Amino acid sequence: MANKVLAILEQRDGNLKKISLEVSKTASDLAGKLNIEAEAVVIGNEIADLVNVGSYGIKKVTHIKNADLGNYSTSAYTELVSNFIDETGADIILFGNTALGKDLAPHVAVKVNAGIGVDCTNLDVSDGEIIATRPVYAGKALVNIKVNSDKKVFTLRPNVFNAGEPSGETAEVEVKNVDSVNLSIKVTETKKSEGKLDVAEASIIVSGGRGMKGPEHFDIVEELADLLGAAVGASRAAVDAGWRPHSEQVGQTGKTVSPNLYIALGISGAIQHLAGMRSSKYIVAVNKDPDAPIFGVADYGITGDVFEVVPAMIEEIKKIKS
Amino acid sequence: MKIVVCVNHVPDTATKVKVGADGKTIDPAGVTYVVNPYDEYAIEEALKTKEKFGGEVVVVSLGGDSNKESIRKALAMGADSAVLLKNDSYRDSMSVAKALAEEIKNQGAEIVFFGKQSVDYDNSITGQITAEMLGYNCITVVVELSIEGDKVIAEREIEGGKEVVETKLPVVITAQKGLNEPRYASLKGIMAAKRKTIEEKDAVQSESFVEVVEMKKPVPKQAGKILGSDASAVPELVRLLREEAKVI
Numbered sequence: 001m002a003n004k005v006l007a008i009l010e011q012r013d014g015n016l017k018k019i020s021l022e023v024s025k026t027a028s029d030l031a032g033k034l035n036i037e038a039e040a041v042v043i044g045n046e047i048a049d050l051v052n053v054g055s056y057g058i059k060k061v062t063h064i065k066n067a068d069l070g071n072y073s074t075s076a077y078t079e080l081v082s083n084f085i086d087e088t089g090a091d092i093i094l095f096g097n098t099a100l101g102k103d104l105a106p107h108v109a110v111k112v113n114a115g116i117g118v119d120c121t122n123l124d125v126s127d128g129e130i131i132a133t134r135p136v137y138a139g140k141a142l143v144n145i146k147v148n149s150d151k152k153v154f155t156l157r158p159n160v161f162n163a164g165e166p167s168g169e170t171a172e173v174e175v176k177n178v179d180s181v182n183l184s185i186k187v188t189e190t191k192k193s194e195g196k197l198d199v200a201e202a203s204i205i206v207s208g209g210r211g212m213k214g215p216e217h218f219d220i221v222e223e224l225a226d227l228l229g230a231a232v233g234a235s236r237a238a239v240d241a242g243w244r245p246h247s248e249q250v251g252q253t254g255k256t257v258s259p260n261l262y263i264a265l266g267i268s269g270a271i272q273h274l275a276g277m278r279s280s281k282y283i284v285a286v287n288k289d290p291d292a293p294i295f296g297v298a299d300y301g302i303t304g305d306v307f308e309v310v311p312a313m314i315e316e317i318k319k320i321k322s
Numbered sequence: 323m324k325i326v327v328c329v330n331h332v333p334d335t336a337t338k339v340k341v342g343a344d345g346k347t348i349d350p351a352g353v354t355y356v357v358n359p360y361d362e363y364a365i366e367e368a369l370k371t372k373e374k375f376g377g378e379v380v381v382v383s384l385g386g387d388s389n390k391e392s393i394r395k396a397l398a399m400g401a402d403s404a405v406l407l408k409n410d411s412y413r414d415s416m417s418v419a420k421a422l423a424e425e426i427k428n429q430g431a432e433i434v435f436f437g438k439q440s441v442d443y444d445n446s447i448t449g450q451i452t453a454e455m456l457g458y459n460c461i462t463v464v465v466e467l468s469i470e471g472d473k474v475i476a477e478r479e480i481e482g483g484k485e486v487v488e489t490k491l492p493v494v495i496t497a498q499k500g501l502n503e504p505r506y507a508s509l510k511g512i513m514a515a516k517r518k519t520i521e522e523k524d525a526v527q528s529e530s531f532v533e534v535v536e537m538k539k540p541v542p543k544q545a546g547k548i549l550g551s552d553a554s555a556v557p558e559l560v561r562l563l564r565e566e567a568k569v570i
Contacts (some may be wrong), residue, residue, distance in 0.1 A: 099480035107445035110454035115531020140339035149531040189486040198482040260570040272335040299546035312553035
């Protein structure tokens with residue numbers, strides 16, 4: 001029998017990330033199905049509006065606090081989260097599958113002797129057992145897994161679990177100040193890509209491929225992305241050609257994404273690219289070649305020249321925005 | 323400096339995945355296996371580290387006899403020797419890491435390189451687990467690395483930017499694309515690799531917590547509407563995105 005579900009929340013610059021609401025809601029739903037309690041923990045310095053996680057089913061959140069904990073530290077966070085798991089007796093532990101969660105969760109799993117299932121897109125309960133579904137081979141296949149250890153760690157793919165509408169309830173916040181933290185692994189600086197949304201976090205992505213014909217033509221991709229509040233993505237062909245940075249690459253050797261809207265411009269749809277974006281909720285493709293595989297997964301397609309169609313899209317969206 | 327690089331042997335990213343007869347793994351028929359793409363960056367960084375500080379690069383790989391193809395490739399690129407931890411049955415990442423950690427301890431490695439993830443199960447956790455089991459420091463998804471004395475400074479990729487991370491040896495580094503440009507094996511390297519030894523031993527047994535119940539193909543997405551072949555289709559596209567999909 002499971003004992004308690006613990007949601008590990010994540011803050012950046014003192015604000016909770018969106019994934020934390022998804023993890024909160026999923027933890028509270030899962031606890032409901034198992035008829036047990038859920039609570040949450042977050043590590044950081046000053047953190048705004050923690051009471052709001054009450055809106056996503058969490059009754060109590062513990063804030064482990066120290067001036068040196070504002071930035072992530074693998075060593076400090078591992079120790080503090082692992083100790084907290086021991087203190088609370090939690091045995092089902094949920095993280096977001098983010099840069100931080102992916103780094104931290106396996107360390108914690110070893111410390112608390114838990115099995116770990118990562119990048120889950122669904123958590124189900126069947127006969128009191130948790131069955132997690134997750135994509136493998138970059139989404140070319142799915143597996144259902146069980147974790148057969150007393151303590152279980154799962155990480156949740158961002159933007160897949162629905163946090164739902166806030167209920168308006170508030171959570172009890174307990175602040176636990178810690179005196180000293182283990183900074184043997186320490187973040188000394190964070191370099192932000194100025195004003196850019198990351199494909200892994202965006203709800204709309206506008207991606208360009210080989211059909212953009214050169215780095216100088218990505219200005220229209222960027223303009224369309226800006227208008228839509230979207231992140232710019234790229235195919236492997238565009239990245240390997242040196243047109244775009246690898247951080248924008250979508251596909252099997254880049255990022256696997258599930259935005260609400262994915263707009264593929266001049267992308268033919270190689271199998272490794274489709275694997276990385278096929279779980280997007282809506283897909284738009286613009287490509288001259290009507291036989292391009294991208295049209296096999298697109299909800300809406302235009303078999304035309306990107307250099308005519310994209311400027312027209314920019315004009316049309318400007319029109320409706322004004 | 324003793325350097326270990328862990329190398330995995332995985333289906334090529336162009337593989338069309340079919341579910342195997344057991345319903346839990348892929349059908350290996352017709353699949354081409356290659357060095358895990360991210361491990362190539364790990365191998366390159368291991369070689370560069372050796373070139374800078376001297377020492378030895380040992381390849382460690384867990385799997386069946388076919389892993390020797392990927393091991394030979396790493397040896398041809400310039401690694402000095404290799405250990406194949408023989409294993410033919412399913413293991414989860416925790417169990418893989420246990421066997422790797424045991425061997426890394428035997429080797430007395432000061433720095434260990436992994437690819438940031440294998441492109442089969444996409445777990446991206448084996449490096450971290452191995453580090454935690456060894457009590458080594460660990461930095462993941464690294465795109466830039468420098469080592470001075472026992473001080474390690476790395477840049478790791480995060481959402482919308484990078485973090486500069488500082489720690490000390492011994493350390494496990496997981497490599498991201500962009501860390502370096504992996505070299506091609508020279509003919510001389512390929513010839514030399516044939517003479518290098520691959521030590522074979524049984525991988526230490528341990529329990530796997532994660533059990534695969536079922537593997538399935540995702541529900542195929544239905545092809546949608548082609549709205550036209552030029553810019554005149556754009557107003558309809560934008561209307562559908564607003565009114566039908568409600569995503570803009």
